[in-house]
Amino acid sequence: MKFHPRLNLSLNGETFSYRLFDALLEINSTWSQRAAAKRLGISHAVLNRRIRDAEEKMGFKLVETTGAGSGLTLQGIMILKKYQRYLKRLKERETLFICGGPISTGLMDVLSRHYGLEVVIYTTDDLSALKMAEMDLVDILLFDDPVHAFMHDLDFVPIARDDLVLVSHSNEQMESIEDLHGRLFVEVIHSAQRLAWNTLDHLHVDYKIVDWCSSPQNALKLIRNNEDFLTFLNRSFMSALSSSFTISDILAEDSSHIISMVIPTKKPELEDFSDFIQGKGQKLIPKLGFGRID
Structure with missing residues (x-):
């Protein structure tokens, strides 16, 4: 099953439908409002009204007439590029994204491969990973130090022990x-x-x-x-x-701690993966130099 995500964007308190950005994309591609309208399956009048309504709300021109036909103004190009960046980010989020510190991401790389979960893993530090999660860019958030989960009152899952x-x-x-x-x-x-x-x-x-x-x-x-x-x-x-x-091992006992994960958005495949980590996946933990949580 293929999904085709679409976005509406807000600018200066006004929300603009993805239909506007589809129109800008086609005009930028064809250099013709009539050709763009035909590709979109709408009349030229509907397309023209869609553009003019948006220009009135934004307070600047999006489309201009040139010797080659109709093209986007600099502001129109800028807005279209911004929309395409957001759309690209949305499509990339179809792949599960994991972020965390170097210790926890190294462990998760092995666990996800053994489970057969297709993921993208980004290694940073705990606080940077937390900031990315707050921006809704993370499916699984990992902590090398569990104190960050406690400090932000996050519902975390222990996955291994370390010192x-x-x-x-x-x-x-x-x-x-x-x-x-x-x-x-x-x-x-x-x-x-x-x-x-x-x-x-x-x-x-x-x-x-x-x-x-x-x-x-x-x-x-x-x-x-x-x-x-x-x-x-x-x-x-x-x-x-x-x-x-x-x-x-001079401070081993005093530095014992838990490697943990947080799943910000509940998804069935991630809940099953979490069950694997806390169950059968624990057999892998000692082989990777960690202590089991059970």
Whole structure:
């Protein structure tokens, strides 16, 4: 079954039907109001009245007569392009769109493929993903840090457990909190590292964040280039790497957290997918470096 979405747009408090924009599209294509009317299956008089009514409400011309026939004014072209951008976005939304942090989207990529769900996945940080969801651009919203769902009173579904490990590029083994005094850290913004910083603050550890980045990959690059730098990263992320980094569980218990998802709009296929994640899909979770929620 094929769907053909259509849009009405509002401008200065006036709503204009998709029929107006279809007319502008045909005029722009044919350079003739009569030919455009014929393609649309309406009379030239109806088309002309449709254009004139819209021009009167908008306060400027949409169509002009040129030596080549009838064409769109600059304002008409601008409005048509805006309509086409919105229409393109609407058509793209026919494919399910998932957005979230790097940890949760990596997990969801595997789960959706095993389930057989066709999706587009966009990886960003939790707060940017939340902004996209508020713009109604997201079918599944994912959080690396569940605090964002709590703060915005969202009905979230837990999909996996994770914790943080201390990561360095030196051979030094750190076994106690005291070893972290005076240390320099790299922060991954809007991530579950919040749990590590809160714990260190609570324990009055004298540490300093000296650099910031938006992804765990970039955090690893920074500490690889400076052996004095440390960071906290998800255990699931580090479990997929075979590298020379030194890892410590020093704050693992204090940084245990849930990877979660929010489904803003209820759709039958997404409800079934959610049931899969919380049921049979949990068998995949340990293989991906996470802890099961059951």
